[in-house]
Amino acid sequence: MAARWPELALCAFAVLVGGAACKTEERPRAAAAESVRLTPRVSSAALPASTAAQLGASDREAGFVAGKRPTRASGTAIVVAGERFDIGAPVVLWSDPGGYDAYRETPFFARDDGATAPSTSGKKRYRPGRGLWSDPASRENEPAPGEPEPTLERLRELVDQFVLHYDVCGTSRRCFEILHDKRNLSVHFLLDLDGTLYQTLDLQETAWHARQANPRSIGIEIANMGAYPPDDDEVLARTYVEDERGVRVALDANAKLATPGFVARPIRPERVRGLANGSELEMHDLTSEQYATLACLTAGLAEIFPRIELDAPRDLAGRVRDDALSDEEFAAWHGLIGHLHITDQKQDPGPAFDWEQLLARARALRALGVGPVSAPRE
Numbered sequence: 001m002a003a004r005w006p007e008l009a010l011c012a013f014a015v016l017v018g019g020a021a022c023k024t025e026e027r028p029r030a031a032a033a034e035s036v037r038l039t040p041r042v043s044s045a046a047l048p049a050s051t052a053a054q055l056g057a058s059d060r061e062a063g064f065v066a067g068k069r070p071t072r073a074s075g076t077a078i079v080v081a082g083e084r085f086d087i088g089a090p091v092v093l094w095s096d097p098g099g100y101d102a103y104r105e106t107p108f109f110a111r112d113d114g115a116t117a118p119s120t121s122g123k124k125r126y127r128p129g130r131g132l133w134s135d136p137a138s139r140e141n142e143p144a145p146g147e148p149e150p151t152l153e154r155l156r157e158l159v160d161q162f163v164l165h166y167d168v169c170g171t172s173r174r175c176f177e178i179l180h181d182k183r184n185l186s187v188h189f190l191l192d193l194d195g196t197l198y199q200t201l202d203l204q205e206t207a208w209h210a211r212q213a214n215p216r217s218i219g220i221e222i223a224n225m226g227a228y229p230p231d232d233d234e235v236l237a238r239t240y241v242e243d244e245r246g247v248r249v250a251l252d253a254n255a256k257l258a259t260p261g262f263v264a265r266p267i268r269p270e271r272v273r274g275l276a277n278g279s280e281l282e283m284h285d286l287t288s289e290q291y292a293t294l295a296c297l298t299a300g301l302a303e304i305f306p307r308i309e310l311d312a313p314r315d316l317a318g319r320v321r322d323d324a325l326s327d328e329e330f331a332a333w334h335g336l337i338g339h340l341h342i343t344d345q346k347q348d349p350g351p352a353f354d355w356e357q358l359l360a361r362a363r364a365l366r367a368l369g370v371g372p373v374s375a376p377r378e
């Protein structure tokens with residue numbers, strides 16, 4: 001079937017800043033694509049005041065709005081079971097120039113000497129399709145005999161969690177190098193400091209990022225150096241520096257962000273201290289560009305996968321939990337979830353991560369009808 005491409009897709013946030021439009025390229029971007037679903041046009045008149053307030057000032061500063069859009073992002077659509085869904089945020093697919101391809105069964109980056117590491121060649125870093133197997137930690141990498149095709153309808157029944165990680169690498173490029181080349185692991189999305197979203201696998205595949213959550217989840221690694229005990233701030237002190245405008249991430253020449261000259265600043269200038277699975281830790285928050293893209297993606301995933309509820313695990317007082325769920329709680333949970341909710345050995349996405357901001361913005365986008373609402377096929 002011929003692919004159908006949007007002439008113009010509006011970003012939710014572009015609407016807020018005065019109707020600037022995100023124009024997508026009019027060329028096919030992935031061989032697997034069968035159809036395109038369009039972001040509906042939303043006029044600024046349709047914005048309820050409360051929703052605009054919820055989206056907040058930081059959205060207006062989002063890096064992909066009007067003129068600051070990352071140049072490497074070739075579209076705004078993610079791919080699910082071969083179909084494209086427009087999320088209204090900058091997306092680089094695994095098949096795009098500058099993308100990160102987790103289908104590759106060899107190391108992605110050339111070693112310094114140009115050789116390929118034999119120990120990691122010829123191995124899948126993911127499991128094709130989705131299926132519940134007896135030991136999800138086994139890294140079984142082939143479908144079971146007779147397993148049904150991973151159609152969109154089947155995925156909608158199986159996929160019910162969106163797992164959030166911070167990458168402790170600082171940039172998506174470095175994260176993919178560690179995951180793919182060094183650890184033989186995978187994750188569906190990488191979210192870079194400038195708000196560029198990299199999709200590395202179709203969401204029909206099982207990525208290896210969170211053990212027991214893998215068969216039922218979509219995973220994202222958010223570029224951030226992570227959380228540390230207050231008396232051990234060597235990494236944070238090295239990664240974040242002050243300039244005349246405040247705190248920024250100290251990027252090296254290998255960062256290779258999609259936005260040339262991008263200066264990454266935490267959305268809150270101060271470090272944030274809090275608990276994660278019983279440890280008191282400090283970290284810097286994400287950038288406003290990361291939250292903006294994450295809100296678009298979260299709203300989109302909730303639209304595509306109705307079992308992903310726009311909420312996170314909460315305690316009896318209604319606060320988002322800072323500890324791991326029991327096995328029973330984990331089995332019953334369907335919605336957003338942090339790695340720290342899955343195992344008490346993890347702390348991500350960490351105490352600075354603003355769950356309430358993300359959830360409020362994702363719900364506001366859903367309420368606006370902005371997201372991958374289906375368009376009729378041709």
Ligand SMILES: [Zn+2]
Nearest residue numbers: 165166339348
């Ligand atoms: Zn993690």
